[in-house]
Amino acid sequence: METVINNKSGRMGVAAYIVCTALLVCFALPGQPSFAASEQGPRKVDKLFGAEGNADEDERNQCLKCHGEKGSIKKFPDGDFISTYVDPQAFTSSVHRSLRCTACHKEFSLQHHPERSFRNKLQYRIKESHVCRDCHKEGTIKSVAVHESLFRKERAGEAVVCTNCHSAHAVTPAVGGNASTGEEKYCLRCHSRETKMDFNDKECISLRVNIAELRNSPHKNMGCSDCHFGFSQENHPQRRFRYEREYRISSAEMCRKCHFDKYSKVSESIHYNMLSTGRLDAPTCIDCHGGHAVSSLGDNRALAVMKCRKCHGEVYDTYAKSVHGKALLNANNKDVPICIDCHSSHSIKNPSSSAFHDYIPEMCGKCHSNPTLMGKYGLSTDVVKTYLSDFHGMTLGLQRKEASKGYRPDPPMAVCTDCHGTHEIAGVLGADVQVLKDKLLKRCQKCHSNATSNFPDAWLSHYKPSLRVAPLVFIAEQFYKIIMPLMVVGLLFQVLLQIWRYLANR
Amino acid sequence: MESGNLSAGEERFRKFSVYRIVEHLALIACFTVLAMTGLPQKFYSLGISQLIITSLGGIDSVRSIHHVAAAIFTVLALQHIITAFIGVVFLQWEPSMLIAVKDIHDALHNVKYCLGMAGRPAMSGRYNYKEKFVYWFILLGGVQMIATGFILWFPVIAANYLPGQFIPVSKVIHTNDAMLIFLLTAIWHIYDSIFNPEVFPLDKSIFTGMKKTTRT
Incomplete structure (x- = not known):
């Protein structure tokens, strides 16, 4: 030998x-x-x-x-x-x-x-x-x-x-x-076991890959090195990370190779912004989508909500009690909005920003101005129109034009959520009118601090004026509908008559 | 005042005092500013409205300008009403703006004249029925605008004393009244003082104070 x-x-x-x-x-x-x-x-x-x-x-x-x-x-x-x-x-x-x-x-x-x-x-x-x-x-x-x-x-x-x-x-x-x-078999010879990865902070994580999860994922036909670039049967680079989060964040980078469109959206999001300011707890691709167990959510909207719940537990608890949350979680209603319908999934904006706040009417309007959808629940689609034609909606639309110049009204103009709440939105159908009014007064007082019990009546609760709802407004509107054309016609008649006489005299 | 321009049978009389001339100039300024900042709010979806709003610094500054002009307009209106009241009641001013039955006859007569059913137009006193109509329309409309405008400007205070529904009612009145006054001014007052062939190119009496009179 x-x-x-x-x-x-x-x-x-x-x-x-x-x-x-x-x-x-x-x-x-x-x-x-x-x-x-x-x-x-x-x-x-x-x-x-x-x-x-x-x-x-x-x-x-x-x-x-x-x-x-x-x-x-x-x-x-x-x-x-x-x-x-x-x-x-x-x-x-x-x-x-x-x-x-x-x-x-x-x-x-x-x-x-x-x-x-x-x-x-x-x-x-x-x-x-x-x-x-x-x-x-x-x-x-x-x-x-x-x-x-x-x-x-x-x-x-x-x-x-x-x-x-x-x-x-x-x-x-x-x-x-x-x-x-096969590359997969090669990698799994170690990674199907409880192999560990150590971090500088003495924490360690398992590098075990659950092959069953991988096989059920949309990535089942991909090779390990398609995602884990740099790794192959020949190369296994050694990397050191200070913390587990550092490793996870680095791992998420591999997704962008194929999902660049999503990556660029994420790069404009609040989560990415948090990351770039050193907040390692900000979620990355794999925190929401999973790693090897990445799954297509398909119709499972409740599951998508659970992804957000991992970090936003309190918001979830509030949402779960809301009219939307109850319908989703109790009746698996697919019509109600889930987190990503309002916040978007990748380009999630800071919800405290005016850029987010000012577009809430559009957000709610996506469903609440859809006659087919609202018809199913006996809800009126006038809600968006009535808001936009009223003081707050009209002002908001004009203020938004100034936003690009850095104009930020204080307080911001009231949008849907300022009166209805955000995650705690409750249904108003069948609710006690006085209770609703009391609640509304409190909402009004957020901006109009001295508002008294009469004040909420200034808002017609999304109703179009009629003899039953807001009769005074209705009568005033009808009066002007008649008087306006009468006056225009009368005045023009006078003017034309005089011109005609003048020309006839000549 | 160029008396040399007077032809036979014509003479001039002082129709408006300097006070009224200044008052009218102030009113023109107020009216223009209020219309310029008010109409774009009414027709906010039009491109021209948005252009005006943007060039005036956005909706909130447009409202501030509107409020300042409204405050001046209120002062103008109040002083006009008070002086008119004091003048007529205590100073034996001739209540020449009061509408009389003759004005209704004059109006009907003028329609007949225009239709060729009367030989000559109605003769009026110091103010003809058209001027009186415009005056009272703008004065009463203006008062209504002031009342509803203040309700809209201070809705919380208004709701302390009035039912909440008065606020949307005020909006309906304010916006429609504004439109009526604007149309009246644009169609009739401007026509009557500028484009009317009898006065074209401009009835300068409100600026000079002097008016030609024709005696027959």
Whole structure:
């Protein structure tokens, strides 16, 4: 073995092979047919180690007499134990199939089987995995990024066990084997386990990927590196993040490659603005859409609300009690607005900004001026028209024209939500009129602080004047409807008559 | 006053005192400002209205200008009413603006004249029936505008003393009255003082105070 390794070209070959093995092989489950060795891999090892297989069979058979028995275990003083069973089939399919047992288990031979004692399972596994380093030297394997981080951990005093990822007897070849035919399978060999990522603040997160979630997601046909750019079967860059949020925010950047339209909308949003001012708790793509479990919300509007609820719990609680929220959550009504209908999903504006406030009538008007939709609930579509033609609506429309010049009226002109509330909007159909009036007075008093009980009657509650509702207004309107044309016609008649007389006299 | 321009049978008399000339000039100024800042609010959706509003600094400054002009207009109207009252009641001023039965006859007579059913137009005193009509229309309309305007300007105070519904009623009256006064002024008063062939290009009496009179 020494001779072969000292050979320069041979050593290069081993190094390359080991690098690939370390990169691509994660878990080789004993007996799993898909992990069968390729033609290329074992043949190379056979050549390197000069073994033909038959020479060591005696030793192997001897060991397997005991270790080929299922149920054989090694106990530790702490009561823990480890299986000493070796699956012969897995081993003969492994990349190490041409090695003797004693090539790795150096203290043992056909004649000598020392009794060893270990404090616990971990100590045993660390010790056993040290033997890997005899062939797979640090200098050759550390070029693989994942190993580099493991070496760093090791230097920091943390236990690193090769067989955690590479398995022991069932270790399979890195290149050419079935295990590595797909990128997904390659990645999942580590990432289907509870692998961890550490952060500078000592927090850590699981890097486990739930494959079932991924398969159910709209991204099921994409390769891992389509999103995780920079990562591949050849490259696994090492990244350090101070906090988990930093990592999550960085991960969200991968979405923009395909969803650039959404990304540019988000870049104008309050959430992005928060991020850019250092608010790491601001949500990113994955906080709302999930990572591997990204799902198309489809018709599930209630689910979309829950996404916002994660951060905006109080708003959700208020919304849930509102006429809209109750219809959505109790009756799964798809007509009622959910968060994103008013706030939009990506280009979410600051709701305290005048840019948002001043466009609320349009927001509500999207549904409340739709006759089909409102007809279903017996609601009038006049609400928007009556608002826009009244003092507040008309003023708002004109004030908005000045907004681009930086004009900000104080207080801002009343819009729908100033009277009806925002998330707590209650239905008015069938409600007690006096209660509504009292509530309305309170709303009026927000801007008109000295308003008294008569004042809310100045507003016709979205009704068009009629003899039943606001008769005085109705009569006044009708009076002018008659008098105006009469007067115009009378005056013109007078003028024309005089001109005609003047011309006739000439 | 160029007496040389007087032809035979014509003479001039002082129709308006300097006080009335100044009062009328102030009224023209007020009226123009009120119409310029009021009409765009009534027809706020028109492009021209929005252009005016924008060029005057936005709706809120348009309203402020409207309020200032309205305050001046109120003072003008009040002093006019008070002086007229004092003058007529205590100073033996001739109540020449009062509408008399003759004015109705004159109006009917003039219609007949225009239709060729009478030989000559009605002869009037100091103020003819048209002037009286315009005067009283603008005076009474103006008072109504002031009342409703103040309700709209101070709706909270108004609602302390009046039913809330008076506020939208005031709006209906204010906006329509404004339109009536504007039309009356634009169609009749402007016609009668400028485009009327008898006075064209301008009846200058309200600016000079002097008026030609024809005696037959």
